[in-house]
Amino acid sequence: MGALPKRKYAKARQGKRRSHLGLALPPLNYCPQCHTIKLSHHVCPTCGSYASRQVVEIEGSKKKTS
Template structure:
């Protein structure tokens, strides 16, 4: 394999690697709503680009609310089961804290 006659100096290496750095995103104000967005991109707040509406943001919000609601409904039975277990544990603790003469066993 070929070998270079001279090594690359630190400055030449750094100059070459300078182009690989992360560049900052150019943020501009949206024409419709005024929120910051990347240049040449659709605004995610109002869904417009160059004055035209491309995204139905309200539809996305409705879909997200519906998804959250269905998740809550699926978790309802689990929450009720957890409450029942917690109530049983608290009632058992009350029985254990009573003196032996006052304890009653239920069969």
């Protein structure tokens, strides 16, 4: 027979042991162009800018010339 615990451990003890295993929030910043919240080191999903340059053309911001 293998090793068995002598007594049942409380759920509080288990929770205290796992208290440091929580997920961390991702680093969020404000976009300097449109001032919406975005992930650090990522292109802004709202305006498509990165490092104060327009990198991605967003469909909503296209101007119609007809």
